[in-house]
Each structure stands twice: as C-alpha cells, then as structure tokens.
Amino acid sequence: MKPRVLITGGAGFIGVNAAHRWLARGWRVSVLDDLSRKGTDTNIAWLKRQGKVDFTRADLRDAKAAERWVGARRDGLELVLHLAAQVAVTTSVEDPRSDFERNALASLNVLEAVRKSGKKPFTLYASTNKVYGGMERVKVALRAGRWSYVGLPQGVSEAEPIDFHSPYGCSKGAADQYFRDYWRIYGLPTVVFRQSCIYGPHQQGNEDQGWLAHFMKMALAGKGVTVYGDGRQVRDALFVDDLVDAFETAHRRKAKASGRIYNVGGGPRSTLSLRELLAWIAKRQGRPLPTKWGAWRPGDQKVYISDIRHIKKELGWAPRVGVSEGLERLWSWLER
Numbered sequence: 325m326k327p328r329v330l331i332t333g334g335a336g337f338i339g340v341n342a343a344h345r346w347l348a349r350g351w352r353v354s355v356l357d358d359l360s361r362k363g364t365d366t367n368i369a370w371l372k373r374q375g376k377v378d379f380t381r382a383d384l385r386d387a388k389a390a391e392r393w394v395g396a397r398r399d400g401l402e403l404v405l406h407l408a409a410q411v412a413v414t415t416s417v418e419d420p421r422s423d424f425e426r427n428a429l430a431s432l433n434v435l436e437a438v439r440k441s442g443k444k445p446f447t448l449y450a451s452t453n454k455v456y457g458g459m460e461r462v463k464v465a466l467r468a469g470r471w472s473y474v475g476l477p478q479g480v481s482e483a484e485p486i487d488f489h490s491p492y493g494c495s496k497g498a499a500d501q502y503f504r505d506y507w508r509i510y511g512l513p514t515v516v517f518r519q520s521c522i523y524g525p526h527q528q529g530n531e532d533q534g535w536l537a538h539f540m541k542m543a544l545a546g547k548g549v550t551v552y553g554d555g556r557q558v559r560d561a562l563f564v565d566d567l568v569d570a571f572e573t574a575h576r577r578k579a580k581a582s583g584r585i586y587n588v589g590g591g592p593r594s595t596l597s598l599r600e601l602l603a604w605i606a607k608r609q610g611r612p613l614p615t616k617w618g619a620w621r622p623g624d625q626k627v628y629i630s631d632i633r634h635i636k637k638e639l640g641w642a643p644r645v646g647v648s649e650g651l652e653r654l655w656s657w658l659e660r
C-alpha cells in the first residue's frame with residue numbers, strides 16, 4: 325500500500341509546493357484547506373492538474389471536522405504536515421480572536437485528531453521566527469545601508485528565549501509549544517520548524533504577508549508599493565523547494581528529528597533588505613517601482629536571520645538555492 329501524507333493548508337503557498345513533491349514521489353496525498361486565503365482556489369486547481377489529490381474543504385477550527393478528516397485517512401498514514409494558519413501579523417492585530425482560533429485552537433484540533441487516530445505519523449508544524457519576538461537584548465546596527473546584528477554572525481539560534489510578540493506570535497508560539505509537548509507527553513513524533521521568510525512559486529503575496537512576491541506582483545502589474553519602516557530591515561530568505569527538501573529530510577531522519585525544534589531559513593548567506601529587493605526589481609524591470617513610505621508595523625523586527633547550523637548538523641540539510649537564483653525563479657513564475 326502506498327504511504328499517505330496529510331497536508332493541512334495544502335492549498336496555500338507552501339502547501340501546494342509540498343503536495344506536489346509528495347505526488348511526484350508516488351504517495352497518496354490528502355489535502356485539507358478552507359480556502360480562506362485569497363488565491364488558494366487557483367492553487368488547488370493547479371495542484372489537481374498535477375496528479376490525483378484527495379482534497380477536502382473544511383475548517384480546522386471545527387474539532388470534529390479535523391477528527392473526521394484524519395480518522396478517515398488512517399490507512400498508510402505516515403506523515404502529517406500542519407501548515408494551515410492565519411499568516412499575517414497585521415490581521416492578527418485587527419482580530420486576535422480569529423487569529424487565535426485559526427492558529428492555536430486549530431493546531432490543538434489537529435494534534436488531537438492525530439492522537440485519537442491511534443496512529444503515530446511523523447507530524448511537522450510550520451512555526452515562525454516571530455516566536456523570538458523583538459529580541460530587544462540583541463544589538464543591531466546600520467551597516468552598509470542595512471540593519472545587521474552586532475554580535476550574531478551566524479544569526480539567531482534555537483537557544484534564543486521565546487518571547488511572543490503580536491497576537492500572531494502568541495498563537496503560533498502556543499501551537500509551537502503544543503507540538504513539542506505532544507512528543508513529550510504522548511510520544512507523538514513531532515517536529516517544529518521555526519521558519520523565516522519563505523518565497524517561491526504559488527505564493528499569493530499581499531501587503532500583509534509574503535513581501536517578496538507582493539513587491540514583484542505589484543511591479544509586474546505596473547503598480548506601486550508602500551514600505552513600512554525604513555526599508556533597511558533585513559531577512560534571510562529561503563526558496564520554497566529548499567524548505568520542502570527540509571520537510572523530506574526531517575521525515576527521512578525522523579528518529580533523530582522527533583521532539584526537535586529547528587530554525588529553518590536561508591541563513592546568513594541568503595539575506596535581503598527591502599531596499600535591496602526594490603533595487604533588484606528596478607534593475608530587472610528597467611524602471612523603479614513607485615514607493616510610498618509608512619510607519620514601522622508592530623512586531624516587525626529590524627533584522628532577522630536564522631542560524632541554521634542545528635538542522636544542518638543534526639539532519640544534514642542546507643539550502644541550495646541562492647537569493648539571486650530564487651528571485652529570478654519567482655519573477656519568471658509571476659511573469660508567466
């Protein structure tokens with residue numbers, strides 16, 4: 325019997341990329357999504373053209389729906405990727421209850437559904453660097469027109485204390501800790517990936533989330549963007565294929581990865597500031613992207629760069645796609 329992967333949020337950006345990978349591996353791929361994110365109907369239509377996908381439209385805030393979905397797919401159940409979430413900090417500030425329900429409550433529903441299934445699939449949670457909050461202790465300085473850490477050449481490691489900032493930070497952070505704890509308390513083989521900025525094809529970027537895709541989309545549509553803050557904020561960027569490689573690696577090495585938390589991002593070698601992206605687009609398109617400037621947004625870190633040495637050392641994973649190649653690949657996909 326073919327193994328089965330369950331992917332929540334499987335019509336979202338990372339979800340369709342992951343589903344596509346496991347389809348190519350010949351697995352049975354079951355996807356659940358409520359299609360609440362704009363553009364996910366296009367994503368799921370594309371995915372269905374790639375192979376046989378078992379798609380369920382349901383809302384994970386409903387514990388019974390989660391249980392029914394997992395319970396009916398117990399046979400061959402090998403892997404669960406929990407990617408469904410409300411993903412924007414801004415939206416979480418406007419409506420913290422809905423954010424809590426979609427991120428914290430829905431995640432508990434997924435864990436409970438898996439626990440009650442009586443199976444022990446390897447279960448991955450897509451967490452976020454936002455669990456580290458503003459890291460006010462960590463000194464930052466402007467160097468060469470971009471923010472950088474004063475004393476963290478390798479970036480932020482998992483030893484950084486968690487300090488949830490923003491409702492999104494709180495709801496994702498709560499789920500992050502529940503996933504880790506289900507390993508300790510119930511022996512469910514879970515792993516938590518604290519992801520930084522992920523980018524690539526099928527990203528429905530907008531002003532609130534997915535800035536790389538958003539800036540490029542606006543440029544290609546002949547429109548402008550608003551930059552909040554000074555535009556010198558820096559992120560490490562990870563191309564989505566590399567992230568899906570990391571999912572696969574963690575599953576392959578599940579004996580080692582279970583119960584672990586890993587920071588997963590492009591690392592110090594793959595960083596980009598907003599202004600650098602504006603410059604890249606201006607060069608690529610031959611004209612500047614019209615830009616307005618706004619105040620800093622809550623929870624926005626001046627710099628965030630993942631220290632990815634832990635996952636590299638333990639699982640042997642490292643990113644392969646550099647920023648210039650990744651940007652070009654995303655641009656070509658958006659231009660298609």
Ligand SMILES: NC(=O)c1ccc[n+]([C@@H]2O[C@H](COP(=O)([O-])OP(=O)(O)OC[C@H]3O[C@@H](n4cnc5c(N)ncnc54)[C@H](O)[C@@H]3O)[C@@H](O)[C@H]2O)c1
Nearest residue numbers: 333336337338357358359360361383384408409450519522
């Ligand atoms: N993209 C990034 O840069 C990034 C960075 C850090 C963490 N993450 C995390 O990775 C995961 C995937 O992110 P993404 O970029 O693919 O986002 P996405 O918005 O494209 O995908 C999330 C999907 O979840 C679905 N969803 C939301 N609430 C749901 C619910 N209650 N029930 C069922 N489906 C629901 C949405 O419709 C959407 O398709 C999220 O958990 C996100 O927090 C993403």
